[in-house]
Amino acid sequence: EDQVTQSPEALRLQEGESSSLNCSYTVSGLRGLFWYRQDPGKGPEFLFTLYSAGEEKEKERLKATLTKKESFLHITAPKPEDSATYLCAVQAAGNQFYFGTGTSLTVIP
């Protein structure tokens, strides 16, 4: 069964304290792995797509990486405005996207 697991569930960081979020997955025929940011009461906002193991994408303080079993979202020197829930999703052989439960990130000034 296709499955996506994110860890940790919640993460509190001091401003400037770098860390990583994990997304592990088991899918048959990965077509893509996606990272989203979601602010309270809003829809998820697209961040990155990764298609194959070894691929990396960067945007400002965020960097996403992909292996055959997991993806990491690295946050370098975070700021309070990076506080949000970060969601990981995978698309398998069909056209469904399966989401994890997210990591709630709080960055303290």
Place this chain on the structure above:
Amino acid sequence: DTGVSQDPRHKITKRGQNVTFRCDPISEHNRLYWYRQTLGQGPEFLTYFQNEAQLEKSRLLSDRFSAERPKGSFSTLEIQRTEQGDSAMYLCASSDTGTGGMRTGELFFGEGSRLTVL
């Protein structure tokens, strides 16, 4: 604004009433998805359309839920005889078919329609 729009943003209804949500996708996107999200959970797949055809529907979806996408443009999601357990954020997303081959387009979400069933 050419993003995904959803209406209404908030709906409060009494148990047993019917509700309908509308989604207008990004105009050039041919795929449209409906998701449901409850507090502390990730979005849960409900159904998706390619153009006007409903291609997949979650096995967990009650027959009280129905979705349409006439003419392959906007979509509606109707919930009949609402129950308190239907209270959630209903998210609509659209995508294109990607850059060819196995590559696929990412989902772009609307702001959601929050349903509260009393």
